[in-house]
Amino acid sequence: MLTIDPKDLNPVQTQAYLQGAVGPRPIAFASTVDENGNPNLSPFSFFNLFSSNPPILVFSPSRRVRNNTVKHTLLNCEATKEVVINIANYDMVQQLSLASTEYGDGVDEFVKAGFTKVASNKIKPFRVAESPVQLECKVNDIIALGDQGGAGNLIICEVVQIHIAEHILDDKGGIDQHKIDLIARMGGNWYTRATPGMFEVEKPLTTLGIGVDAIPEEAKKSGIFVGNDLGILGNVEVLPTTEEINQFLAENTSINEIKENNELMFKKAKMFLDAQDVTSAWKTILATIK
Numbered sequence: 001m002l003t004i005d006p007k008d009l010n011p012v013q014t015q016a017y018l019q020g021a022v023g024p025r026p027i028a029f030a031s032t033v034d035e036n037g038n039p040n041l042s043p044f045s046f047f048n049l050f051s052s053n054p055p056i057l058v059f060s061p062s063r064r065v066r067n068n069t070v071k072h073t074l075l076n077c078e079a080t081k082e083v084v085i086n087i088a089n090y091d092m093v094q095q096l097s098l099a100s101t102e103y104g105d106g107v108d109e110f111v112k113a114g115f116t117k118v119a120s121n122k123i124k125p126f127r128v129a130e131s132p133v134q135l136e137c138k139v140n141d142i143i144a145l146g147d148q149g150g151a152g153n154l155i156i157c158e159v160v161q162i163h164i165a166e167h168i169l170d171d172k173g174g175i176d177q178h179k180i181d182l183i184a185r186m187g188g189n190w191y192t193r194a195t196p197g198m199f200e201v202e203k204p205l206t207t208l209g210i211g212v213d214a215i216p217e218e219a220k221k222s223g224i225f226v227g228n229d230l231g232i233l234g235n236v237e238v239l240p241t242t243e244e245i246n247q248f249l250a251e252n253t254s255i256n257e258i259k260e261n262n263e264l265m266f267k268k269a270k271m272f273l274d275a276q277d278v279t280s281a282w283k284t285i286l287a288t289i290k
């Protein structure tokens with residue numbers, strides 16, 4: 001294991017390690033205007049949702065590592081206290097990347113990157129028509145995290161108007177997680193497209209799961225179950241009774257025949273887990289343990 005004190009790294013190295021490890025990061029495509037109303041549009045992946053009541057988003061334009069200057073988006077947020085955070089999807093990624101180019105003062109990245117402006121309802125900055133969700137925000141606070149190159153500036157935004165493209169909605173009017181086709185930033189030049197990698201994890205029981213500590217040591221030490229298996233086994237509320245286990249063995253003679261062989265039994269339980277049959281997995285494990 002590489003063990004590092006960040007004080008021994010330069011800011012570029014620190015940034016590279018942290019951006020490589022903390023991800024995927026969602027992307028705020030921030031639209032602002034300066035005091036004269038000139039539009040600006042830039043992506044920021046130091047971004048997330050922090051509260052829903054009040055609805056608060058935070059993103060962070062950093063001081064540039066190379067020359068310790070600040071970004072137009074920060075100056076505009078300080079001056080006007082308004083920003084539209086446009087959510088980025090896969091169809092926008094190449095133009096969004098182009099919009100991150102460090103154009104000079106007053107250059108309109110909507111024009112340079114080829115995005116379409118739509119007037120906002122409650123604030124001056126424009127929305128990005130191509131974005132599936134556009135969030136009009138007032139800036140409540142800006143917190144500078146330092147004064148050296150690489151220091152972030154937390155822009156704390158309160159959402160005052162939400163716009164959602166109808167084509168990303170599901171039957172119940174919620175946001176369909178496949179249709180929105182989100183992207184996120186990782187280390188280096190890497191991005192990820194959420195849709196192909198999505199999987200569901202059942203929420204923990206509202207009642208209490210028995211916990212990994214309740215799984216028999218013999219099963220845990222077998223090396224057959226990985227961490228995800230243990231999490232699934234620990235998320236059940238009650239274990240099968242002896243009667244249920246006996247009935248299961250009576251109905252499954254092939255399992256009954258191997259019940260003296262722990263390794264084969266645990267492998268069988270693992271097969272049940274892989275097939276999402278947690279109850280049979282537990283019955284097999286408990287039939288093994290004497």
Ligand SMILES: Cc1cc2nc3c(=O)[nH]c(=O)nc-3n(C[C@H](O)[C@H](O)[C@H](O)COP(=O)(O)O)c2cc1C
Nearest residue numbers: 042043044045046060061062071072073100101102
């Ligand atoms: C996907 C992506 C994410 C980015 N995230 C950040 C970020 O979180 N913080 C930051 O300071 N710069 C970030 N950048 C770089 C800025 O977008 C870039 O410096 C931009 O030119 C700033 O524009 P501005 O000066 O008009 O505000 C990111 C760039 C890309 C392409």
